Amino acid sequence: MSVKDRITQWVRPEVQALSAYHVADAAGLIKLDAMENPFDFPAALKAELGADLRDAAINRYPDPDAGAIRAALRELYSLPDAVDMLFGNGSDEIIQILAMAVAGPGRTILSVEPSFVMYKMIATFIGAEYVGVPLNDEFQIDAQATLDAIKRHQPALVFIAQPNNPTGNLFDDETLRQIVAASPGLVVIDEAYTAFTDADYMSWASEYDNVVIMRTFSKVGLAGLRFGMLFGPQEWIEQLNKVRLPYNINCLTQNAVLTAIRHFPEFVKQTEALREQRSWLNAQLGEVAGVTVYPSEANFILVRLDPSAKSVFNEMKKRGVLIKLLDGGHPKLAGCLRLTVGGREENEAMLKALIESLEAVRG
Numbered sequence: 232m233s234v235k236d237r238i239t240q241w242v243r244p245e246v247q248a249l250s251a252y253h254v255a256d257a258a259g260l261i262k263l264d265a266m267e268n269p270f271d272f273p274a275a276l277k278a279e280l281g282a283d284l285r286d287a288a289i290n291r292y293p294d295p296d297a298g299a300i301r302a303a304l305r306e307l308y309s310l311p312d313a314v315d316m317l318f319g320n321g322s323d324e325i326i327q328i329l330a331m332a333v334a335g336p337g338r339t340i341l342s343v344e345p346s347f348v349m350y351k352m353i354a355t356f357i358g359a360e361y362v363g364v365p366l367n368d369e370f371q372i373d374a375q376a377t378l379d380a381i382k383r384h385q386p387a388l389v390f391i392a393q394p395n396n397p398t399g400n401l402f403d404d405e406t407l408r409q410i411v412a413a414s415p416g417l418v419v420i421d422e423a424y425t426a427f428t429d430a431d432y433m434s435w436a437s438e439y440d441n442v443v444i445m446r447t448f449s450k451v452g453l454a455g456l457r458f459g460m461l462f463g464p465q466e467w468i469e470q471l472n473k474v475r476l477p478y479n480i481n482c483l484t485q486n487a488v489l490t491a492i493r494h495f496p497e498f499v500k501q502t503e504a505l506r507e508q509r510s511w512l513n514a515q516l517g518e519v520a521g522v523t524v525y526p527s528e529a530n531f532i533l534v535r536l537d538p539s540a541k542s543v544f545n546e547m548k549k550r551g552v553l554i555k556l557l558d559g560g561h562p563k564l565a566g567c568l569r570l571t572v573g574g575r576e577e578n579e580a581m582l583k584a585l586i587e588s589l590e591a592v593r594g
């Protein structure tokens with residue numbers, strides 16, 4: 232039997248049909264494709280981080296509950312006692328844990344589209360049905376269609392990214408409350424971009440018994456650490472914890488996260504600088520002919536172009552700037568690019584590359 236035959240026979244057909252999550256090669260390019268924080272740590276913080284990592288007991292298994300982080304986060308986010316937490320190797324792992332906990336024949340995971348692609352991918356990994364309800368042309372939730380879909384499909388899980396990726400906007404509270412009320416299962420509010428917006432849904436985790444709040448340190452400036460957080464009612468967290476692998480947060484990550492929490496004001500300073508850069512970039516993009524700019528509450532800006540987005544993307548790459556091509560990913564994103572907000576110099580370089588590329592494509 233050939234390898235090909237074995238794979239055809241044994242790898243689940245839905246997995247065979249998937250393409251792996253694509254990460255673009257950014258070597259030598261200004262990297263503005265993945266919502267990373269462009270700022271480096273101050274030297275003193277680096278020295279402290281070095282010492283904290285040196286002291287990690289890497290011969291021992293890590294604390295399975297990450298107890299020190301729990302205590303630090305309870306204070307950082309002023310969590311009420313009723314709200315418990317669970318950590319993941321990035322929030323991607325938390326999405327997987329949530330999906331595994333509800334998986335089974337006939338189970339549905341629902342989200343809106345376009346949104347974060349991992350919701351659908353992970354639903355596919357675990358063999359759940361996935362339902363994506365289209366957003367309207369302003370990228371807002373179509374309340375009626377979404378409530379109808381919830382009623383019809385009775386989803387075990389509903390994922391809402393707030394603000395949404397890749398569109399950057401916030402959905403309105405009233406619609407979200409209707410979704411929570413209509414949902415028979417758990418509603419996950421994914422606040423990956425909480426650092427870049429004043430909107431904050433943490434209180435919903437104690438107000439409702441079927442809402443959990445997901446956050447991550449990735450977009451704040453620690454994407455390399457892989458640390459995601461889920462906050463919610465103790466009863467839900469207890470069940471989810473059974474599916475979590477016991478030592479999923481390694482001791483180097485635990486120590487680094489603690490260092491980061493101690494210096495959280497530094498990250499707040501950086502994310503505030505990025506919010507200012509977002510306003511600047513938004514205003515500049517508004518001046519460029521043939522570019523529609525969508526309002527953003529995150530550290531990226533969605534734009535729609537008149538000429539071919541794919542050609543502009545390639546021209547920008549030739550000019551040394553990597554951004555995210557969304558055209559081709561979802562019908563509602565035809566002509567769209569996603570621009571991560573960087574530091575001022577990177578943003579200027581990106582803007583220049585965009586303007587030159589638009590001219591090159593128009594000929």
Ligand SMILES: *Cc1c(COP(=O)(O)O)cnc(C)c1O
Binds near residue numbers: 421446
């Ligand atoms: C980036 C992102 C995540 C994933 O974050 P990690 O913690 O890096 O896995 C989750 N949700 C949304 C909406 C994101 O944009």
